[in-house]
Amino acid sequence: MSIIKLNAIDSTNSFLRELIASEQIADYTVVVTQNQTQGRGQMGTVWNSQASKNLIFSMFKDLSVHHVAFPFYISMAVSMAILQALKTLNVPNLAIKWPNDILSANHKICGVLIENVIKNKLNSTIIGVGLNVNQVDFDGLPKASSLKNITGIHYDLDDILNEIIKQIKYYSEMLQAEKYQEVKTAYEANLFRKNKPSTFKNAEGVMFPGFIKGVTKYGKLMVLLEDENIKKFDLKEVSLMY
Template sequence: MQIVKLNATTSTNTYLRAYAKKLDVVEDTIVWAAEQLAGRGQRGAFWESEKDKNLTFSLFKRVGELRIDRQFYITMATSLAVYDALKQLGIEQLSVKWPNDILAGRSKICGVLIESVIRNGLYAVIIGVGLNVNQRVFTRAPRATSIALETGKHHELEEILHILISKFYHYVELIAQGQLIALKKDYESKLFRKDKASTFKLPDGSTFTAIIKEVSKTGKLILQLEDELYKEFDLKEVKMLY
């Protein structure tokens, strides 16, 4: 694996996609930026991050052996890797807010954005991670927290990066071994508000109450509605209010 360290870039995902295409990258590659000027999250959200205080990086990972309908297992692996790393660092009340935000209590500590690279099928994924480490004040993300805020300690960014990489490849190995059922069960056990009545918002602004039961193999959220029926939703179809 090679690691490319940048002083600043707009988005590590955007930079890495262009970098991988230009150089026809084959080996796993990380682009790590000290400052991300236009970080992106799910649904096009802005990611707030002070320079040199957080981990903002993207990983180019070849997954040619993975069927395209199973790419959500990479999301599960990434979420569980971040969860385990944060638990090792002493963060409490951790959970995964579907599909891949990591919460400490009810505050967001890490966001993940995964994009596919298609070349005659699923060729690779670009996994963007924004982990709040030493930042203590958030002006544009009032529901954010960081490792420093949760533990009261300053942490070395590179040390945490290597912990994350180690955890991620542990779960990647489980995928390679075909342990998909166990991986999915582990991921679902850590879902925020699983088996609890929660309020969800539809694109038209209307809301409804439902219970998170599981996720499908393709990553859709399976909810139990008030009439006991089960229904699947993808990321663009529903938003949890909490």
């Protein structure tokens, strides 16, 4: 494993993707930057971050040596790794908002962007993480917060990075050992608003009530509707209102 530190970059995911296209790199290679100018989130959203205050990194994970039949297990494993790392810091009220945002209470503190590399089969993955750590101002983002805002503590970014890497390795080894159900059970146990009355919005903008019951192995959200039927939704098909 190696850690590449950059002062500034457009996107750590893009940098790592270009790197693996040009040379062979070690498993768990990490690219971390103090300032990301064009950070990306799920479905093309933008991830804005104040320079030097947050933890922004991407990790290369080699999957050529073992078989992951359902890529969403990678997302579940990474979500659990970050959540467990934050638990070691005593961050309160942690939960995973489907598919892989990390919340403390109702505030988003971490986003994850996973980009899989397929060469005949799932060959490797790039795990991009943006964790709000020491930033305290989030103008225009009422649902965003940071570790410092929540706990009042100023954190060392390297310490948090090392703990997250440790946890990602642990959960990656669980996948390699084919402990898929254990990972899924842990993920679902930490799902935000699971089994609580919630409001959703579909792709047409129509609001409807339901209860989150879990996820499928393909990553679809399972929602119990008013008619007592469970409907499965893809990421582009539904939003949780909170």
